[in-house]
Amino acid sequence: MTLTLITLDESTERFAAMFTRNALPGAPVLVGRRRLKEKHLRAVVINNKISNVCALEGVATAEKICAAVAGLLDVQPTEILPSSTGVIGWRLPEDEMLNALPKIIPTLQNQSILPAAEGIVT
Secondary structure (H helix, E strand, O other): OOEEEEEEEEEEOOOOOOOOOOOOOOHHHHHHHHHOOOOOEEEEEEEOOEOOOOOOOHHHHHHHHHHHHHHHHOOOHHHEEEEEOOEOOOOOOHHHHHHHHHHHHHHOOOOOOHHHHHHOOO
C-alpha cells in the first residue's frame, strides 16, 4: 500500500469534491461528504490497494487517519479529506498506516504532482 498526502500551505475555504452516486458508498465517501460541510480544508490523504469500502470500522479508521494527519500538520481533523482506492471489503491496516504517516511529512514537495499520481495507482 502507498500513502499519498497532498497538502496546501494554508487551509482554504475554496474546495470541492466529486463522490460516487453508489447507494452503498465507502467510508472515505461518507467522511468526505461530511468534510464538504466544513469551513476549511488543508489536505487529502490517499491510500491505494484497499478501498475501505464495506470494511469493518471503516469510518472510524478513516477518521483516525485524518486525525493523525491533522496532528502532524497542526490543523483540525475536519480539515483532512480521506480517500481510498483498491480492493473492496478489506480492512485498512490502521497501525501500519499510522506508523507510516510521520515518514511522509519530510517527503512533501511542490515540484511535481507525479509522485502523488503514481501513489494512487491501484
